Amino acid sequence: MEIVRVETVEGEICYGCEVGNQVFRLEGDLYGTFSQSDVLLQPVRRLAPVVPTAIYGIGLNYREHAAEVGAKLPEHPVVFMKSPTSVQHPNCPIILPRHLHSDQVDYECELAVVIGRDCKNVSVADALDYVLGYTCGNDVSARDWQKFHGGGQWVKAKSFDSFCPLGPILVTADRIPNPQILPIRTILNGQIRQESYTGDMIFSVAEIIAFLSGSTTLLAGTVILTGTPSGVGMASEPPRFLNPGDEVVVEITGIGSLKNSVKAEQ
Numbered sequence: 189m190e191i192v193r194v195e196t197v198e199g200e201i202c203y204g205c206e207v208g209n210q211v212f213r214l215e216g217d218l219y220g221t222f223s224q225s226d227v228l229l230q231p232v233r234r235l236a237p238v239v240p241t242a243i244y245g246i247g248l249n250y251r252e253h254a255a256e257v258g259a260k261l262p263e264h265p266v267v268f269m270k271s272p273t274s275v276q277h278p279n280c281p282i283i284l285p286r287h288l289h290s291d292q293v294d295y296e297c298e299l300a301v302v303i304g305r306d307c308k309n310v311s312v313a314d315a316l317d318y319v320l321g322y323t324c325g326n327d328v329s330a331r332d333w334q335k336f337h338g339g340g341q342w343v344k345a346k347s348f349d350s351f352c353p354l355g356p357i358l359v360t361a362d363r364i365p366n367p368q369i370l371p372i373r374t375i376l377n378g379q380i381r382q383e384s385y386t387g388d389m390i391f392s393v394a395e396i397i398a399f400l401s402g403s404t405t406l407l408a409g410t411v412i413l414t415g416t417p418s419g420v421g422m423a424s425e426p427p428r429f430l431n432p433g434d435e436v437v438v439e440i441t442g443i444g445s446l447k448n449s450v451k452a453e454q
Contacts, residue, residue, distance in 0.1 A: 190358070234355065275353075278353065284452045290333055294330075295438075298414055315397035324445070327351075330348060388417060400412065435448070
């Protein structure tokens with residue numbers, strides 16, 4: 189099933205099931221039992237497909253990305269968090285910080301995993317049973333805050349408003365039985381900047397979920413950003429950071445295209 193969250197012409201925000209060019213209301217609980225109804229919705233805009241209860245990110249999780257930044261392969265997943273207020277909708281702008289200034293805002297295409305029910309201490313073998321679905325994510329990062337101004341922590345650099353675009357749809361886990369075979373890319377102003385596939389991950393989706401849930405409850409609605417492949421702006425020669433007027437597209441085969449423009453904070 190392809191799940192969307194939309195605002196309708198009546199001003200209602202609701203979940204729907206996208207079938208072709210039509211959206212039908214989703215009945216029930218997204219984190220329980222739900223089904224497609226026969227009520228046709230009239231969306232006026234598409235929203236991020238979920239409202240996260242928490243957002244975890246995994247750093248240095250693609251072999252080629254670790255190589256391009258000169259980092260050793262990690263022994264365990266490198267974990268950071270992003271504020272839920274960093275979520276941005278499809279077709280809405282990534283905002284370059286100007287109050288706390290950054291001139292080094294970078295794109296990072298990522299496979300985003302949505303946890304469908306509370307889990308703790310799950311095994312690698314059972315981990316995918318807890319996945320509601322998958323969507324496209326962009327782990328936007330202020331590299332200057334990440335490297336120089338954050339006191340050694342990444343959270344501030346990752347949590348500015350609009351720094352977590354998600355969408356446009358949530359593809360349920362039954363449609364993607366193997367999340368490690370998906371082509372993924374970033375297209376900046378029509379030019380491919382990142383292109384890989386999820387099989388280059390150092391830690392698989394199942395391994396990440398098992399690790400994050402160790403002695404820790406992952407609530408339903410948790411979003412996990414599973415890492416980015418090589419080709420980030422900071423590692424380009426010369427570095428290529430986002431500028432006002434840019435357009436960033438994250439594409440994952442089998443899920444869709446997440447498009448966001450870029451503008452400076454007023």
